[in-house]
Amino acid sequence: MGDVTRIVIIGGGPGGYEAALVAAQLGAEVTVVDRDGLGGASVLTDCVPSKTLIATAEVLTNFDSSYQELGITLDGEAEDRAERAISVDLGKVNRRVKRLAIAQSHDITQSVTRAGVTVLRGKGRLGAGGQAADGSREVVVEGPDGSTQSLRADTVLISTGVHPREAPDALPDGERILNWTQMYDIEELPAELIVVGSGVTGAEFAGAYQALGSKVTLVSSRDRVLPGEDPDAAEVLEDVFRRRGMNVMSRRRAESAKRVGDRVEVALNTGEVISGTHCLIAIGSIPNTADMGLEEAGVKLNDWGQIVVDRVSRTSAPGVYAAGDCTGVFMLASVAAMQGRIAMYHALGDAVQPLNLKTIASNIFTDPEIATVGYTAADVSCGKMDAVEIKLPLRGNPRAKMQGIRDGFVKLFCRPGTGIVVGGVVVAPRASELIHSISLAVDNSLTVEQVASAFTVYPSLSGSTAEAARQLHIRKRAESES
Numbered sequence: 001m002g003d004v005t006r007i008v009i010i011g012g013g014p015g016g017y018e019a020a021l022v023a024a025q026l027g028a029e030v031t032v033v034d035r036d037g038l039g040g041a042s043v044l045t046d047c048v049p050s051k052t053l054i055a056t057a058e059v060l061t062n063f064d065s066s067y068q069e070l071g072i073t074l075d076g077e078a079e080d081r082a083e084r085a086i087s088v089d090l091g092k093v094n095r096r097v098k099r100l101a102i103a104q105s106h107d108i109t110q111s112v113t114r115a116g117v118t119v120l121r122g123k124g125r126l127g128a129g130g131q132a133a134d135g136s137r138e139v140v141v142e143g144p145d146g147s148t149q150s151l152r153a154d155t156v157l158i159s160t161g162v163h164p165r166e167a168p169d170a171l172p173d174g175e176r177i178l179n180w181t182q183m184y185d186i187e188e189l190p191a192e193l194i195v196v197g198s199g200v201t202g203a204e205f206a207g208a209y210q211a212l213g214s215k216v217t218l219v220s221s222r223d224r225v226l227p228g229e230d231p232d233a234a235e236v237l238e239d240v241f242r243r244r245g246m247n248v249m250s251r252r253r254a255e256s257a258k259r260v261g262d263r264v265e266v267a268l269n270t271g272e273v274i275s276g277t278h279c280l281i282a283i284g285s286i287p288n289t290a291d292m293g294l295e296e297a298g299v300k301l302n303d304w305g306q307i308v309v310d311r312v313s314r315t316s317a318p319g320v321y322a323a324g325d326c327t328g329v330f331m332l333a334s335v336a337a338m339q340g341r342i343a344m345y346h347a348l349g350d351a352v353q354p355l356n357l358k359t360i361a362s363n364i365f366t367d368p369e370i371a372t373v374g375y376t377a378a379d380v381s382c383g384k385m386d387a388v389e390i391k392l393p394l395r396g397n398p399r400a401k402m403q404g405i406r407d408g409f410v411k412l413f414c415r416p417g418t419g420i421v422v423g424g425v426v427v428a429p430r431a432s433e434l435i436h437s438i439s440l441a442v443d444n445s446l447t448v449e450q451v452a453s454a455f456t457v458y459p460s461l462s463g464s465t466a467e468a469a470r471q472l473h474i475r476k477r478a479e480s481e482s
């Protein structure tokens with residue numbers, strides 16, 4: 001290895017570009033290879049576009065769900081009409097979504113380039129030769145014009161992300177049967193949208209399109225939406241979805257989706273056939289790890305094709321690290337970025353804290369939002385964590401009453417003896433912002449007494465977090481005395 005460490009990063013999403021910035025700051029010679037554009041799927045098709053679309057949906061939901069209670073009247077004929085008084089121009093919304101995504105990708109490219117990183121457009125894979133005598137590896141880059149070039153790297157980071165999973169009998173046509181990356185090409189609001197899959201992506205799109213004005217049917221193979229999430233939170237969301245008119249079809253699997261003229265027919269395993277104008281298939285994702293020379297280079301993949309990594313992002317092949325969705329560790333942009341940075345700190349000999357999954361905060365951008373941090377109800381019920389739990393409905397919160405918020409809660413988990421906060425769930429508008437105080441508590445092992453004693457603003461939704469902590473303190477005392 002020469003004086004300057006040569007790093008090649010394949011994939012320029014949050015896992016890749018954040019790693020590139022850190023590595024450049026630490027003095028490495030860095031090249032990022034990306035086939036679609038910096039920012040990755042996160043910026044171009046997934047996280048940024050969906051949250052931009054949801055920003056429009058949020059305004060509509062806030063207005064629709066509370067204007068009458070808050071004493072707002074509508075001028076003119078709109079008030080008398082049976083249909084909704086406000087509507088959306090989806091073409092305009094989607095053009096804004098795409099503009100923002102491209103601008104964000106451009107900003108990232110600029111800041112990465114300014115940091116001294118070389119950005120190459122193309123498809124990268126590991127070279128066939130394995131590790132050379134000096135420990136370096138070859139990365140082969142195929143450019144958009146089909147030309148190839150070979151790079152040498154002392155360290156390689158793979159952060160190639162995932163792509164939508166497809167079912168052979170429900171292949172997207174990009175017009176009426178769509179995956180989530182194609183939703184931003186629609187010009188007119190789907191009159192009837194069938195969403196297949198009730199995980200995070202399915203639930204976010206179903207909620208958003210319902211708010212935009214589509215009649216939505218959500219097909220869920222499980223008992224309730226959002227399997228794997230906090231059951232109380234999922235129950236609140238499903239209840240809100242149904243109350244707003246969504247047709248939630250539980251315990252049903254879509255077996256096929258096909259075009260019939262200008263409509264889509266979805267056949268379910270129950271024998272039912274449902275019909276809509278559009279269908280979104282959101283049934284999970286597949287890692288972008290095929291045909292990259294990974295296994296040939298000694299990089300171990302699991303049964304799902306995800307790259308196996310340790311807590312400092314090392315793969316089974318010396319000098320090869322991996323970060324982000326292609327590792328399947330925790331499919332979040334924030335985690336991808338953290339894994340990428342950790343890889344670079346480790347590779348370049350800087351101080352490094354291994355990834356700690358128990359302090360990750362995540363959010364589902366439905367209305368209400370569902371934010372979670374730390375140990376979960378499932379961890380408590382299966383005995384992985386011994387914790388006392390409290391759930392405080394927002395209904396009793398003064399600010400919630402003033403704002404016309406009826407749904408949601410704050411839930412806290414603490415250790416029975418010490419009262420140390422180990423997890424929490426917030427179901428509320430902007431739960432993504434409210435979870436931070438609980439995140440701080442979990443990250444710093446604060447006790448419920450410490451959380452309870454910090455001032456909150458009156459009136460505020462965060463007052464419920466402090467109140468939950470106070471009540472947990474009482475419950476913990478009662479349990480230790482009994």
Ligand SMILES: Cc1cc2nc3c(=O)[nH]c(=O)nc-3n(C[C@H](O)[C@H](O)[C@H](O)COP(=O)(O)OP(=O)(O)OC[C@H]3O[C@@H](n4cnc5c(N)ncnc54)[C@H](O)[C@@H]3O)c2cc1C
Pocket residue numbers: 010011012013014015016033034035036037039040041042043045046047048050051122123124125159160161162180201288292323324325326330331332333334335336365
């Ligand atoms: C609809 C949706 C909404 C989401 N919303 C959120 C959210 O709100 N918050 C959140 O934290 N997470 C969200 N996520 C998850 C988030 O998008 C991912 O966790 C994140 O994108 C992972 O980053 P990454 O760097 O691993 O990969 P990506 O962002 O997928 O980037 C990978 C890049 O590598 C490129 N690439 C692939 N193969 C090659 C190759 N061989 N050579 C060169 N380049 C290659 C790809 O083209 C892509 O540009 C969402 C996901 C979806 C599907």
